[in-house]
Amino acid sequence: MMIKNLKTKAATAVALGTLAMAAPANATIFEYDMTNGDLLTIDTDKSTATWKGKNIDTVMTSPDFAKFTGGANPRFTAVLTSLDGTRTIRGKTYTDNPKNINTTHPQKLIGQGSRFNLWAWWGDPIKGGDYIKHIGGYTATEVPAPGMLGLFGLALAALGFRRRRSRMATAKLAAA
Known part of the structure; x- marks a missing residue:
C-alpha cells in the first residue's frame, strides 16, 4: 500500500510539472503614455496592441508582440498581421490603407528608443503616412495567463477525483 501511494504521488508530481511547463506562467501588459496624451498598450499574451488618443484609435495584431520586452526606450519591430x-x-478621420503591405510598405509598429512609429498608410487615396509619437512614461503589469490558471484548476480537480476514488476503494476493501 505504501509503494502504491508513493507511485501515485510521483505520478501526480510529474503531471503537475508537465502542466506547469505546458503554458506560460504569466504575460505582461505594457502601457506607454505618449507626450501628446495617447496611450499605447502592448499585450504579450494576446499578441495585440492598441493605440488610443485624440487622433488615433487602433487595434493591431502581430506574433512579434509575444517577444516584446518593453522598457523606457524600446528598440523593437513588429510586422503587423492586422491593423484596424x-x-x-x-x-x-481615415482608416488604414493596406495597399502595398506585401511589397514596399508592410505595416509595422516600431519602437525607436524614445518614440514609437506606427508605419502605415492612411486613407484611400492615401492622405497620411507614419504616426510617430514620443514616449512620456511607461508601466509594465505582469498578469497570470488564463490558460495556466485553467490547467492548474483542472489538475487540482483531477487530484481530488483520484483521492476520492482511492478512499472509495479503501472503504470497499475494509467492508469486504
Whole structure:
C-alpha cells in the first residue's frame, strides 16, 4: 500500500510539472503614455496592441508582440498581421490603407528608443503616412495567463477525483 501511494504521488508530481511547463506562467501588459496624451498598450499574451488618443484609435495584431520586452526606450519591430481602426488627419478621420503591405510598405509598429512609429498608410487615396509619437512614461503589469490558471484548476480537480476514488476503494476493501 505504501509503494502504491508513493507511485501515485510521483505520478501526480510529474503531471503537475508537465502542466506547469505546458503554458506560460504569466504575460505582461505594457502601457506607454505618449507626450501628446495617447496611450499605447502592448499585450504579450494576446499578441495585440492598441493605440488610443485624440487622433488615433487602433487595434493591431502581430506574433512579434509575444517577444516584446518593453522598457523606457524600446528598440523593437513588429510586422503587423492586422491593423484596424482610425486616424484623424487635419480634422478628417481615415482608416488604414493596406495597399502595398506585401511589397514596399508592410505595416509595422516600431519602437525607436524614445518614440514609437506606427508605419502605415492612411486613407484611400492615401492622405497620411507614419504616426510617430514620443514616449512620456511607461508601466509594465505582469498578469497570470488564463490558460495556466485553467490547467492548474483542472489538475487540482483531477487530484481530488483520484483521492476520492482511492478512499472509495479503501472503504470497499475494509467492508469486504
